[in-house]
Amino acid sequence: MIDSKKYIVALTITAVIFGTAIFLSNTIGQKKLEDVRAIENRVALDILSSETQFALLEETSCRDIGPGFLSKELGSIGEKLTYAENQTEFNAGDLEYLKRSYFLLEIKDYLLMKRLTEKCGIKPTFILYFYSTQETCEDCQKTGYVLTALRDKYPDLRVYSFDYHFDVGAIKTLVSIYKVKSDLPALIINGLAYYGFHSVEDLEKTVPAIKELARRAKALEKSATSTSTID
Numbered sequence: 030m031i032d033s034k035k036y037i038v039a040l041t042i043t044a045v046i047f048g049t050a051i052f053l054s055n056t057i058g059q060k061k062l063e064d065v066r067a068i069e070n071r072v073a074l075d076i077l078s079s080e081t082q083f084a085l086l087e088e089t090s091c092r093d094i095g096p097g098f099l100s101k102e103l104g105s106i107g108e109k110l111t112y113a114e115n116q117t118e119f120n121a122g123d124l125e126y127l128k129r130s131y132f133l134l135e136i137k138d139y140l141l142m143k144r145l146t147e148k149c150g151i152k153p154t155f156i157l158y159f160y161s162t163q164e165t166c167e168d169c170q171k172t173g174y175v176l177t178a179l180r181d182k183y184p185d186l187r188v189y190s191f192d193y194h195f196d197v198g199a200i201k202t203l204v205s206i207y208k209v210k211s212d213l214p215a216l217i218i219n220g221l222a223y224y225g226f227h228s229v230e231d232l233e234k235t236v237p238a239i240k241e242l243a244r245r246a247k248a249l250e251k252s253a254t255s256t257s258t259i260d
Contacts, residue, residue, distance in 0.1 A: 128192070128195065129195075129197055132191055132192070132195065132197055132199070132200060133197065133199060135189040135190070135191070136189070136199050136200075136203070138187075138189070139155065139157075139187070139189050142155075142187060143155070153185065153187060154183075154185065154186050154187065154218070154219060154238040154239065154241075154242055155187050155189070155218070155219060156176065156179075156186065156187070156188045156189065156216055156217070156218050157189050157191065157203065157207065157216070157217040158172065158173075158176055158188060158189065158190045158191065158214065158215075158216055159191050159192075159193045159204070159209050159213060159214065159215040159216075159217075160172070160173070160190065160191070160192060160193060160213055160214050161192070161193050161194055161213045161214075162192055162194070162195075163194050166213060166214065168213075168214055168225060168226040169213060169214045171226055172214040172216070172226055172227070173190070175226075175227065175228060175229055175232070176188050176190070178229050179229060179232065179239070182229075182246070183239075183242045183243075183246060185242065186239075186242060191203065193209070193211065193213055193215070207220070207222065208222070209222065210222075210224065212224045212225070214226065218232075218236050218238050218239070219237075219238045221236075221237075223236065
């Protein structure tokens with residue numbers, strides 16, 4: 030009789046523990062899903078906001094074009110999508126739709142900024158970054174960090190990232206125009222191609238457009254130091 034009671038108590042405790050674990054697991058899983066859905070909604074609104082801006086920017090004057098004009102907003106959307114890509118709870122169809130919208134938004138920004146800078150006589154630095162998600166690409170991940178560091182260091186730099194194998198006709202057209210090989214990661218910097226991993230220092234030393242950005246940054250820093258000394 031005593032043994033039976035022990036078994037019943039043990040079984041009850043086990044059932045309570047098991048039930049609690051399932052409840053907590055479901056609760057945590059639901060919370061993660063809600064977080065991802067919230068990101069999805071924010072990204073969709075960001076994309077809508079940016080697309081609305083394009084129509085307004087067509088009418089902008091040259092004096093309104095400053096450092097990091099729209100690229101910071103695009104960078105923010107890209108970071109959210111990167112986070113969403115790493116969440117297994119995210120619906121694959123929704124993610125594909127958002128990535129497609131984001132890539133097209135980047136191309137629209139690229140074309141718009143090319144027109145505006147040409148109209149205003151500005152010489153910008155554009156980087157088209159092609160990576161792959163079809164297979165493990167450690168150099169692609171490291172290159173992503175390098176480009177983030179460069180964008181933070183040089184506000185005038187405009188970086189556009191594209192999944193090389195993503196099924197979007199506009200991306201395939203970019204690949205065709207710039208003759209981008211599948212040797213990824215690939216960087217098209219002001220029309221010139223660079224393949225494989227390159228550190229920030231490598232790019233600053235070997236890429237003419239990046240070298241010019243570094244030169245300008247040093248000149249501004251020197252000018253600011255001289256002004257501060259005079260004051």
